[in-house]
Amino acid sequence: MSSDAFEQQMAMLRAEYRHDLPATLLGVENLWRSLATGSVPPARLMELQRQLHSIAGSAKTFGLAQLTESARAAEDFLEPYCAAGALPGVTEQAHLERLLHALKRAAP
Amino acid sequence: MNAGPTDRILVDEQDVYVLTRSADRELRGSDTALSALELEFLVLIDGHASVAEIARRNKTLVLSAVIDVFRSLIARNLIELSRKDAAEGMEIGDFLSSPSFYVPPAGAEREAGDEAAAGVSSLQQTGYYVRIARRTGSDRKLVEGQRLCVIVIEDEPHLAKLLRQYLTLEGFDARVASNREEIVAEFRRPPPPDLVLLDVMLPDADGFDVLYKMRTHPRLKSVPTIMLTSKATREAVLKGLAGGADGYITKPFEIDVLVKAVRAVLGLPEHR
Numbered sequence: 001m002s003s004d005a006f007e008q009q010m011a012m013l014r015a016e017y018r019h020d021l022p023a024t025l026l027g028v029e030n031l032w033r034s035l036a037t038g039s040v041p042p043a044r045l046m047e048l049q050r051q052l053h054s055i056a057g058s059a060k061t062f063g064l065a066q067l068t069e070s071a072r073a074a075e076d077f078l079e080p081y082c083a084a085g086a087l088p089g090v091t092e093q094a095h096l097e098r099l100l101h102a103l104k105r106a107a108p
Numbered sequence: 109m110n111a112g113p114t115d116r117i118l119v120d121e122q123d124v125y126v127l128t129r130s131a132d133r134e135l136r137g138s139d140t141a142l143s144a145l146e147l148e149f150l151v152l153i154d155g156h157a158s159v160a161e162i163a164r165r166n167k168t169l170v171l172s173a174v175i176d177v178f179r180s181l182i183a184r185n186l187i188e189l190s191r192k193d194a195a196e197g198m199e200i201g202d203f204l205s206s207p208s209f210y211v212p213p214a215g216a217e218r219e220a221g222d223e224a225a226a227g228v229s230s231l232q233q234t235g236y237y238v239r240i241a242r243r244t245g246s247d248r249k250l251v252e253g254q255r256l257c258v259i260v261i262e263d264e265p266h267l268a269k270l271l272r273q274y275l276t277l278e279g280f281d282a283r284v285a286s287n288r289e290e291i292v293a294e295f296r297r298p299p300p301p302d303l304v305l306l307d308v309m310l311p312d313a314d315g316f317d318v319l320y321k322m323r324t325h326p327r328l329k330s331v332p333t334i335m336l337t338s339k340a341t342r343e344a345v346l347k348g349l350a351g352g353a354d355g356y357i358t359k360p361f362e363i364d365v366l367v368k369a370v371r372a373v374l375g376l377p378e379h380r
Contacts, residue, residue, distance in 0.1 A: 009273050010363075017266045053309055057338045058264045060360035068360055072338075 017062040070106040074099040117179040121160040131186040224346040231340040236369040238355040248375035255281040256302040323352040
């Protein structure tokens, strides 16, 4: 395969990833807000963790290493709460919000 | 028999094969180059005996050796799966909905335990790990125009697109599935995969469960599978190795690392 062809495709895929990122992060933010206000059941915390897992597992491949790190930190933080099937307490929620804020800041 | 591509030809004990025209010519001709054993097999296959029946009748070869003869005959286009069997074979069904009773082969867990530490170390250093015992070797040669089929099971749409495009550029026929329904649909669609790249965390399925169900399915049990995982812990690696994974790639991955692992598992040289 020519490296030019690959580089061209990779540049397009990176651009697509960046283009779609605001909507992805908004999805994370909205889901967390819904969880925190109780408008969706705590069981959906798993879905939030899965969204963060998805960002953590892909961002670096598309050139966004810091975003992977930030998403991983938030994903790991949620692990015990997902296992217990319960939302974090008030203090821990503040910590999670800081992690989600850092996630937004890590986006280009 | 030569090691190499024929090792990856799936032959199940219950399969029934039929002779091709080439085999007919060999049986009728007076100058066949086939061995006495191969001719004997062709006669039995012509009588609609299944692989298991032929193995039972043959008193000298163990089942794996009988299967090797079948693979060799298939590779030389002397036999093909009977149409009825082929149709049933493609009819994989919703294999993910069946209960999973995967029991690793004897010694697999101990072997996996021994390998897990090496696997974690390799994952941390290089981003991938391919089981030495399951490598096909690096001498696999594809014939002109041959494209191996890879099913990519990945729900992150950008990653799935990247994998499909890159594998296609690398000469593979890549197909993507992102959920249970698509996984079943892709496995039912011919041709059968030569390799599966399997994400561990899927929206409506667990990658390890998919792996176990593949390993208990007669048509899918031998398909080489590389797990895509963000967790390079000993427990995760052990779970996959004991479940029959052929390799691991940590996410996020560098694309060249992924292709190295794919080529190693398929026994292809590192570079095209």
